[in-house]
Amino acid sequence: xxxxxxxRQFVKTGGALFVGFGLVGRNVFDASAAxxxxxxxxxxxxxxxxxxxxxxxxxxxRTGKVDFGQTTAHTAYKQIVAxxxxxxxxAITSVVxxxxxxxxxxxxxxxxxxYGGTNLRKAAAYTYQALLDLAAAKLGVAKSALTVQDGIxxxxxxxxxxxxxxxxxxxxxxxxxxxxxxxxxxxxVTGDPPMKPTRDYKIIGQSYQNSVTPSKVSAKETWVTDVRxxxxxxxRVVHPKTLGSTLVKVxxxxxSRYPNAQLIVKGNLVGVVAPTEWEAIGAAQQVAADTQxxxxxxxPGNPDLHRWLREEADWxxxxxxxxxxxxxxxxxxxxxxVKSLTTSYELPFMKHAPIGPTVAVGDARADGTFYxxxxxxxxxxxxxxxxxxxxxxxxxxxxxxYSGPGHYGRSNGGNAGAEDEAILLSQAVKKxxxxxxxxxxxxxxxxxxxxxxxxxxxxxxxxxxxxAYEADHYMPAMQDDRLVGALxxxxxxxxxxxxxxxxxxxxxxxNAIQDPWIYERVPNVAETGYGTFQIGQKxxxxxxxxxxxxxxxxxxxxxxxxxxxxISEAAAQAGIDAIEFRLxxxxxARLRGVLTAVRDASGWQTxxxxxxxxxxxxxxxxxxxxxxxxxxxxxxxxxVCQVSVTPSSGKVKxxxxxxxVDPGIVVNPLQLKRTIxxxxxxGLSHALYEEMTFDQSSITSRDxxxxxxxxxxxxxxxxxxxxxxxxxGAYGGGSEAANALxxxxxxxxxxxxxxxxxxxxxxxxxxxxxxxxx
Amino acid sequence: MPGIAFTINxxxxxxxxxxxxxLLYVLRNDLELSGPQFGCGLSQCGACSVLVDGKxxxxxxxPVSRVGGKEVTTLEGLPGRWAGQHGLxxxxxxxxxxxxxxxxEQVPQCGFCQNGMMIKAAELLEQTPAPTxxxxxxxxxxxxxxxxxxxxxxxAILEAVQHxxxxxxxxxxTQQ
Numbered sequence: 001x002x003x004x005x006x007x008r009q010f011v012k013t014g015g016a017l018f019v020g021f022g023l024v025g026r027n028v029f030d031a032s033a034a035x036x037x038x039x040x041x042x043x044x045x046x047x048x049x050x051x052x053x054x055x056x057x058x059x060x061x062r063t064g065k066v067d068f069g070q071t072t073a074h075t076a077y078k079q080i081v082a083x084x085x086x087x088x089x090x091a092i093t094s095v096v097x098x099x100x101x102x103x104x105x106x107x108x109x110x111x112x113x114x115y116g117g118t119n120l121r122k123a124a125a126y127t128y129q130a131l132l133d134l135a136a137a138k139l140g141v142a143k144s145a146l147t148v149q150d151g152i153x154x155x156x157x158x159x160x161x162x163x164x165x166x167x168x169x170x171x172x173x174x175x176x177x178x179x180x181x182x183x184x185x186x187x188x189v190t191g192d193p194p195m196k197p198t199r200d201y202k203i204i205g206q207s208y209q210n211s212v213t214p215s216k217v218s219a220k221e222t223w224v225t226d227v228r229x230x231x232x233x234x235x236r237v238v239h240p241k242t243l244g245s246t247l248v249k250v251x252x253x254x255x256s257r258y259p260n261a262q263l264i265v266k267g268n269l270v271g272v273v274a275p276t277e278w279e280a281i282g283a284a285q286q287v288a289a290d291t292q293x294x295x296x297x298x299x300p301g302n303p304d305l306h307r308w309l310r311e312e313a314d315w316x317x318x319x320x321x322x323x324x325x326x327x328x329x330x331x332x333x334x335x336x337x338v339k340s341l342t343t344s345y346e347l348p349f350m351k352h353a354p355i356g357p358t359v360a361v362g363d364a365r366a367d368g369t370f371y372x373x374x375x376x377x378x379x380x381x382x383x384x385x386x387x388x389x390x391x392x393x394x395x396x397x398x399x400x401x402y403s404g405p406g407h408y409g410r411s412n413g414g415n416a417g418a419e420d421e422a423i424l425l426s427q428a429v430k431k432x433x434x435x436x437x438x439x440x441x442x443x444x445x446x447x448x449x450x451x452x453x454x455x456x457x458x459x460x461x462x463x464x465x466x467x468a469y470e471a472d473h474y475m476p477a478m479q480d481d482r483l484v485g486a487l488x489x490x491x492x493x494x495x496x497x498x499x500x501x502x503x504x505x506x507x508x509x510x511n512a513i514q515d516p517w518i519y520e521r522v523p524n525v526a527e528t529g530y531g532t533f534q535i536g537q538k539x540x541x542x543x544x545x546x547x548x549x550x551x552x553x554x555x556x557x558x559x560x561x562x563x564x565x566x567i568s569e570a571a572a573q574a575g576i577d578a579i580e581f582r583l584x585x586x587x588x589a590r591l592r593g594v595l596t597a598v599r600d601a602s603g604w605q606t607x608x609x610x611x612x613x614x615x616x617x618x619x620x621x622x623x624x625x626x627x628x629x630x631x632x633x634x635x636x637x638x639x640v641c642q643v644s645v646t647p648s649s650g651k652v653k654x655x656x657x658x659x660x661v662d663p664g665i666v667v668n669p670l671q672l673k674r675t676i677x678x679x680x681x682x683g684l685s686h687a688l689y690e691e692m693t694f695d696q697s698s699i700t701s702r703d704x705x706x707x708x709x710x711x712x713x714x715x716x717x718x719x720x721x722x723x724x725x726x727x728x729g730a731y732g733g734g735s736e737a738a739n740a741l742x743x744x745x746x747x748x749x750x751x752x753x754x755x756x757x758x759x760x761x762x763x764x765x766x767x768x769x770x771x772x773x774x
Numbered sequence: 775m776p777g778i779a780f781t782i783n784x785x786x787x788x789x790x791x792x793x794x795x796x797l798l799y800v801l802r803n804d805l806e807l808s809g810p811q812f813g814c815g816l817s818q819c820g821a822c823s824v825l826v827d828g829k830x831x832x833x834x835x836x837p838v839s840r841v842g843g844k845e846v847t848t849l850e851g852l853p854g855r856w857a858g859q860h861g862l863x864x865x866x867x868x869x870x871x872x873x874x875x876x877x878x879e880q881v882p883q884c885g886f887c888q889n890g891m892m893i894k895a896a897e898l899l900e901q902t903p904a905p906t907x908x909x910x911x912x913x914x915x916x917x918x919x920x921x922x923x924x925x926x927x928x929x930a931i932l933e934a935v936q937h938x939x940x941x942x943x944x945x946x947x948t949q950q
């Protein structure tokens with residue numbers, strides 16, 4: 001990001017924690033209220049930017065992170081702050097999320113506990129110390145003699161509430177922060193304030209309910225889909241014929257059929273606006289049908305994808321990435337090994353596929369400011385990108401955030417899809433414009449999770465101890481944060497992923513080792529990641545092609561699937577039970593803990609694979625079991641899947657999914673369980689159904705028939721085992737991993753059931769039948 | 775343009791819209807109801823579901839002209855529908871048992887699909903107040919397409935429908 005905060009003026013809160021209600025809450029339907037809000041930024045150095053304490057001891061919490069359904073901002077964040085400040089959970093009556101003029105820190109909405117959670121914990125800890133200082137002076141009691149319970153400070157026989165304490169007071173406090181607000185990572189709170197010992201936790205560890213759920217289930221929530229501004233027009237964009245087509249001749253708008261519609265053309269960006277949504281849709285369809293685009297064929301097509309990746313992609317320009325745990329001489333050790341395995345694995349492109357297509361309202365105002373109302377995982381980064389696109393100072397851009405469909409990483413770099421198009425159309429017609437992508441556009445013009453090829457080589461000794469592990473992972477770049485509307489309109493964007501990434505971004509083609517090595521008893525390890533450019537991007541006259549973005553367990557799924565499946569294959573060849581084989585490779589108590597817990601909870605049969613009853617033909621279902629393990633964001637995971645395969649039909653069904661998780665400190669067991677269940681089912685969906693299809697020109701997955709996902713019919717018995725280890729002292733992440741673990745466990749279970757190994761996903765009937773006949 | 779009149783959440787309304795306009799756009803843009811969501815516009819996901827004369831329909835493809843004279847219930851209207859069916863004052867029912875169960879079981883992740891899930895659950899429980907697990911699973915496979923949840927809240931939905939069934943049985947017991 002080259003745009004900078006050129007003339008940042010901070011909201012004047014004077015350092016006091018008591019500020020008016022005017023900054024809080026949102027009322028987008030009232031233009032004067034929006035105008036009264038600042039068009040600038042909050043100063044993250046001020047405690048009042050993070051927390052607002054009212055006279056009645058209730059509080060507002062502000063975070064630049066946006067909750068996408070993990071419930072973290074509405075449960076875990078409140079718990080973390082309430083715990084550090086010694087206030088009841090219920091005292092935090094409001095959470096302001098994401099709005100760029102109303103929250104302090106920015107950054108992506110992912111790794112909620114690791115990043116945003118740590119920021120809030122430290123900001124709260126600094127504030128707590130400042131409150132104690134204030135109380136000591138006010139009460140005339142030494143700070144060390146003060147105690148706090150439920151937001152009431154006591155000492156020397158005297159008491160005062162936080163609300164009374166901060167009323168009209170200045171806090172002598174600067175919260176130290178570092179970073180760039182509109183970068184991928186936002187601001188980070190630094191330093192080491194004294195923090196509450198984890199043994200004293202009373203609020204963290206409790207199963208609080210999500211305070212947003214009642215409004216979501218009773219239709220009282222203001223969703224992104226509900227934003228309506230005065231004078232707003234409905235917009236639709238006519239996207240090009242292919243991912244590389246340029247505009248030859250735009251169609252005339254049929255004004256007799258669509259009398260109130262307007263056509264807007266800017267470069268290759270073709271848009272239609274109208275007062276009603278139905279007229280905008282009709283007009284866009286009419287224009288799309290008659291507009292001429294150039295032809296383009298620059299993609300390999302998905303049937304040829306993995307051959308193309310192996311033989312034609314450029315893996316040489318990008319520097320290879322080495323695993324942090326690489327050690328010894330894996331090549332020599334493997335050639336000396338008693339037995340060894342050399343295999344190769346393939347994963348397809350997958351779509352994030354939010355259940356609602358991207359939608360945004362752009363409001364280019366007469367005063368030169370630009371308001372964007374959206375649902376986005378990185379509002380500050382979006383703000384920077386929009387400012388860059390429009391050539392305006394960042395201060396002129398405000399992004400407001402609402403609830404919406406889960407994005408699973410697609411917008412964590414600031415680009416959900418419709419925002420830039422909405423503001424460009426608004427700028428053209430000088431009215432607010434709501435751009436809603438239709439279902440096909442949301443699958444065909446969004447970014448995707450990149451495909452991968454991995455070559456794995458494992459050697460082991462007579463005792464079943466792995467002596468050498470080598471992995472070569474190949475994957476195109478996975479973090480394209482360019483705005484597609486800006487590309488079409490030929491306006492400035494951040495760079496496409498290149499071999500060397502600009503500072504503060506993740507946008508390089510380097511394929512880092514994302515899956516931490518967990519089998520530390522293995523003496524020789526050589527993991528290498530090879531990266532390349534996005535497929536078709538450089539060849540596309542639009543610079544578009546197949547754009548990629550991190551998804552849920554980015555890169556780690558692509559590396560964990562081959563690793564864990566290969567280790568299960570090695571265990572089978574060694575004639576050793578797959579859990580026992582893993583236990584032999586590690587002394588790590590936390591890894592061993594989740595593996596033994598999942599073994600005990602799942603009804604695992606301790607025996608080598610394949611099953612003694614394995615069969616690769618016939619119409620009778622055969623059953624099998626598979627295991628996988630992972631370390632992600634400080635959390636240890638292990639999962640067991642039990643599956644049934646009907647060889648004659650090629651139908652794979654997951655009967656039971658059991659998962660054990662050790663995140664260290666468990667913040668909210670109920671919400672953790674629900675999030676894990678969701679991730680588990682997304683993983684089943686990946687394993688059984690998901691593959692983005694494309695031809696030489698376009699993505700051909702365009703609806704839920706051509707990109708099927710899991711349905712209720714496929715839901716297995718799910719068992720979640722949570723293993724709290726508060727002595728670890730950190731909150732490990734809990735919303736990512738369950739999906740990635742499922743895919744290798746299911747593939748291993750398929751092998752156990754049939755004796756045949758499927759080394760790519762998804763396990764659809766035709767592929768399964770070809771594997772079983774091989 | 776002649777108006778199209780129908781009953782929406784217990785009130786009779788007349789709307790001015792081309793008859794081929796999908797009901798969803800009329801509900802959201804003209805009647806300012808925010809329960810039904812635009813998910814696909816193709817009757818393939820269920821995010822837009824409403825009850826039309828008690829039957830779950832996809833409002834994203836249903837022309838508004840087809841609901842003339844009919845009774846449409848959206849998520850907003852579920853408490854009133856429950857009140858009307860049980861002889862209760864509308865004001866005394868804040869949540870349909872399905873909505874209460876969705877809160878008790880903490881079902882939503884992002885929650886965007888849950889409108890259709892709750893509409894489908896309400897339809898099921900009106901017909902079958904004590905469904906078996908296979909009956910519940912099957913219900914979400916019926917209608918124009920299976921009801922889709924991208925966050926994978928299906929397991930929570932199954933628990934919540936069972937919980938709603940229990941709440942309904944308990945309320946009926948109280949009334950007797």
